[in-house]
Amino acid sequence: MHLLSTQDMARADRLTIENGVAGAKLMWNAAEAVADTVRKVAGPDRPIRILCGPGNNGGDGYALGAILASEWRDVTIFALGEPAPGSDASWALSKWNCPVGDLSDYRPAHSDLIVDALFGAGLSRPLDGQAAAVVERVNSSGACVVAIDVPSGIGGDDGRIHGAAVRADHTVTFFRGKPGHWLYPGRAHRGELHLKDIGIDDSVLNGIGSRFRLNGPLLWNSEWPKPKEETHKYERGAVAVLSGNRLSTGASRLSARAAARMGAGAVTIIAPKEAASIHAAHLTAIMVHQAEEADEVIERLSDGRERAVVAGPGYGVGAPLCDMVLGLLALDRRTCGHRTTVLDADVLTSFRDEPDVLFAAIRNSDHRVVLTPHDGEFARLFPDLSSNDRPKTVRVADAADRSGAVVLLKGADTVIAEPKGRIAINPNGTPLLATAGSGDVLAGMIAGLCAQSMPVFEACCAAAWCHAEAGSSFGPGLIADDLPEQLPDVLRRLHQREGDKE
Numbered sequence: 001m002h003l004l005s006t007q008d009m010a011r012a013d014r015l016t017i018e019n020g021v022a023g024a025k026l027m028w029n030a031a032e033a034v035a036d037t038v039r040k041v042a043g044p045d046r047p048i049r050i051l052c053g054p055g056n057n058g059g060d061g062y063a064l065g066a067i068l069a070s071e072w073r074d075v076t077i078f079a080l081g082e083p084a085p086g087s088d089a090s091w092a093l094s095k096w097n098c099p100v101g102d103l104s105d106y107r108p109a110h111s112d113l114i115v116d117a118l119f120g121a122g123l124s125r126p127l128d129g130q131a132a133a134v135v136e137r138v139n140s141s142g143a144c145v146v147a148i149d150v151p152s153g154i155g156g157d158d159g160r161i162h163g164a165a166v167r168a169d170h171t172v173t174f175f176r177g178k179p180g181h182w183l184y185p186g187r188a189h190r191g192e193l194h195l196k197d198i199g200i201d202d203s204v205l206n207g208i209g210s211r212f213r214l215n216g217p218l219l220w221n222s223e224w225p226k227p228k229e230e231t232h233k234y235e236r237g238a239v240a241v242l243s244g245n246r247l248s249t250g251a252s253r254l255s256a257r258a259a260a261r262m263g264a265g266a267v268t269i270i271a272p273k274e275a276a277s278i279h280a281a282h283l284t285a286i287m288v289h290q291a292e293e294a295d296e297v298i299e300r301l302s303d304g305r306e307r308a309v310v311a312g313p314g315y316g317v318g319a320p321l322c323d324m325v326l327g328l329l330a331l332d333r334r335t336c337g338h339r340t341t342v343l344d345a346d347v348l349t350s351f352r353d354e355p356d357v358l359f360a361a362i363r364n365s366d367h368r369v370v371l372t373p374h375d376g377e378f379a380r381l382f383p384d385l386s387s388n389d390r391p392k393t394v395r396v397a398d399a400a401d402r403s404g405a406v407v408l409l410k411g412a413d414t415v416i417a418e419p420k421g422r423i424a425i426n427p428n429g430t431p432l433l434a435t436a437g438s439g440d441v442l443a444g445m446i447a448g449l450c451a452q453s454m455p456v457f458e459a460c461c462a463a464a465w466c467h468a469e470a471g472s473s474f475g476p477g478l479i480a481d482d483l484p485e486q487l488p489d490v491l492r493r494l495h496q497r498e499g500d501k502e
């Protein structure tokens, strides 16, 4: 499913208007769509108070008022400024045949149904003055709020609070969702999201070329690996996971088990001697290979049997890990096929003083690379991209462009970006995933899919989505060990789903 930035959405409107649908018609359709939700939420008797801004978001509010007043409902409008003469909003105001109150006079009652039509896609500066004051009163009133397009004060592109922001119970948006509906804190402010058709044809998406996607099965189901009937375990896809020393072996076992559960045909942990015997005592289906020094590990991996390698979880931060990774990335495609290297955890911290060395190695490598930082690791590798001054989506996309890797920035609103390409936001995260080792599982899941030749961006998106599904379907009490065991159930349900379409 595409998401549209405010700029993309303006282009969708423009293309639709050029194709002969009047802007006023789109506004009326938008108001009808909001009216549907308002009727359901307000029931027959609740007083409806519409707060209109000076732009087209306010225009939607005036048109909504006209529709609901024609049904003899108790509707009042309070406005901030007037629509520009000749605008669609000014036309909508002409359909509202009752007085308009001043926004500063509105005192919300708990029983009101408030419609927030102050600002939508056109928010151009932080809320202040009357707008900020009314948002404060609305939020503390306890009244039910339906926001039009986006809760006022939330940036449609970045999901951030600009000055102050409405906390809505419902948000009605048009044609496609916006990144700000899915990035926090906007995601927490929007309440239930209602996506409505207002007469914009899907074909305009071709003319827009939006980079933004909402992650979900539609994005990657068609690339899901299906083993051939006559396959064997190495052909199906093998994974290697590099283990830390004897005191930190658990992380690599979590990654390995997750890779196997995602369908990799063979998974091997490569570990130094003392750690290898600990693994051997724990493992059954997962194989263990003993290798002491970086040279031995690279020698073991140079025959190309494993099409995906996980490095970082529990390995230990330091120069030996940097050398190992640089050695791995230098392995030749002729011997290793189209290998994917998933660099997680300690690898990301180990390169904090010389991230450009890592990025140069990635760009010069024959292999596909995935970086899976959390916020702290992201700040170490990309210090200048870590401040919140630009949307998270754009910062992750810049990190992908700079590094040459697919970058998956973990968090409640995980963002995945490919170099010069798509940017996906994961919708189904649960705070239950905030448990030690859950990131190690995710790294293994990505490797498991990449080893089966799933394209790397799709593999990252699919893994993030399935990881979150595993967390929420297991429920309270979840620890990282439970995630791989939950995957068969997630995968079974996934493959039973009927293909919904874009």
Ligand SMILES: NC(=O)C1=CN([C@@H]2O[C@H](COP(=O)(O)OP(=O)(O)OC[C@H]3O[C@@H](n4cnc5c(N)ncnc54)[C@H](O)[C@@H]3O)[C@@H](O)[C@H]2O)[C@@H](O)CC1
Pocket: 013, 023, 024, 026, 027, 028, 030, 053, 054, 055, 056, 057, 058, 059, 060, 088, 118, 119, 120, 121, 122, 123, 124, 125, 126, 127, 128, 131, 148, 149, 150, 174, 198
């Ligand atoms: N034809 C279209 O373009 C359609 C637009 N629609 C609606 O139009 C909205 C976008 O309309 P606009 O582009 O007019 O933008 P908005 O209505 O979101 O806001 C723009 C207006 O608000 C003012 N403004 C921005 N930030 C402010 C602040 N912090 N304090 C005070 N004033 C501020 C601007 O100067 C401008 O007058 C969408 O969100 C959607 O609700 C829908 O009616 C569907 C069709």
Ligand SMILES: Nc1ncnc2c1ncn2[C@@H]1O[C@H](COP(=O)(O)OP(=O)(O)O)[C@@H](O)[C@H]1O
Pocket: 345, 374, 410, 411, 412, 413, 414, 429, 430, 431, 432, 433, 434, 435, 436, 437, 438, 439, 440, 441, 442, 467
């Ligand atoms: N509040 C949250 N909501 C949703 N997902 C979360 C939340 N907190 C963490 N996660 C997810 O949990 C995982 C944690 O990974 P990471 O920080 O690497 O942990 P660890 O290093 O302990 O394995 C990531 O996939 C992240 O997206």
Ligand SMILES: [K+]
Pocket: 057, 116, 117, 118, 119, 120, 147, 148, 149, 150, 151, 152
């Ligand atoms: K709004």
